[in-house]
Amino acid sequence: MQAWQIETLGAEPVLRDLPLPVPAKGQARVRIAAAGLNFADLLMAKGSYQERHPLPFTPGLECAGVVDALGPDTTGPAVGTRVACFAGVGGLAEFGAFPVETLTPIPDTMSFETAAGFQIAYGTSHLALGHLGRLRAGETLLVLGAAGGVGLTAVEIGALMGARVIACARGEEKQAIARAAGAQETLDSETADLKAALRAMGGVDVVYDPVGGAAFDAALRATRPGGRLLTIGFASGEVPQVPANLLLVKNLSVIGMWWGGYAKFAPHILQDSLSTLFAWQAAGKLRPHVSHLLPFAELAVGLELLRNRRATGKVVIGIQQQ
Incomplete structure (x- = not known):
């Protein structure tokens, strides 16, 4: 699979060929359709975000796609389930292995591009x-x-x-x-x-x-x-x-x-909030605004839009058709 990697803090991400991830116990593998960009992605690439990851790592705080495998002895969304994912890292890749508790099923009426940029901003x-x-x-x-x-x-x-x-x-x-x-x-x-x-x-x-x-x-x-x-x-x-x-x-x-801190110290509050938001979305009460939908190869363009504050609403990277 292909994935963007941060190999040196302060440098631009590079596109690499990596082995397909194998989900461990408690994880699901997701075939990623789209990833939402956040200002935190810029900070993480510089090493100035409140969370740091060992180099090299795949950036991308949030994404959406389809579950295509579960780890051993793992109960989670069934294979084929459309999900949004907030794992804090790993979204800018064709596949990712994520903890099942970071996955939220999304309705069939919600596009992957909308779901990919929904959780952090609305949450x-x-x-x-x-x-x-x-x-x-x-x-x-x-x-x-x-x-x-x-x-x-x-x-x-x-x-x-x-x-x-x-x-x-x-x-x-x-x-x-x-x-x-x-x-x-x-x-x-x-x-x-x-x-x-x-x-x-x-x-x-x-x-x-x-x-x-x-x-x-x-x-x-x-x-x-x-x-x-x-x-x-x-x-x-x-x-x-x-x-x-x-x-x-x-x-x-x-x-x-x-917002990400709630996943650690009060995940029930975060999940209750997301349940409310997805219900509002399904009822037509929210109108997510994606100003730029860019292909996978144009990650640098998306990051520059955030850096210069030229985007409105969300910038989303399309990764692969489902």
Whole structure:
């Protein structure tokens, strides 16, 4: 089989011929149809992600395909089952052997391309807004990086939860995509005084921030007393430093959110969230947005789209027909 490999941290992935994986006990082998790209793939390739894997390794946090073999004495999705997989690594290959607990059956109505980029983006936003942020109907939600992979799902889920959603994104095209996903109001991320603009809109109750940097600082100062700020990531490359005195005087909470961590310390919460999301998808309540579907050979193009923040919604790599 063919698989992309990270052989040297900081270098581009290389395409290699590798032996077909043999699933061990507790694993299933998946014939992979598509893999979703995430900003974390860039960090992992540099060695700056919170999880590190021994070199060489096959990147790709999430993928979708068909189970084609089970390991010995293993109970899991039957051979032939269409599944989405979150294993944290191994998705950018023609086949992968994954723990059965990382596989979620997907409905026949859901394409592999949609399923491949569904779990992390929607799962992050659903757990962040509902479980951690305690977003309530009628509250004002500010989404930074609102047209990106996770940001767009936060707009959509926030609107479903009954919030007034303010989407912050660069340029009119991206703002229009956020409005189509449910944002009632939008702001350009290049606004000269973002803090003043947000205050003029009445302030915010919950901030969803996958960007960091100056945007977080502006949002912090525009958050109403009792507000919650959800730290999702740092696509700007700048990790904000939080002035604790502001938290004190305004009774604010800053909450970190790493979706993959739930697979280790609270997998039942993650699985309950995914069950809800797949049910919403089946009911037509969610409209996943894939801005780029690229062939397997063009992984570098997909990574560059993420690196330069030129994609909207998800970038998905098609791997093989099923």
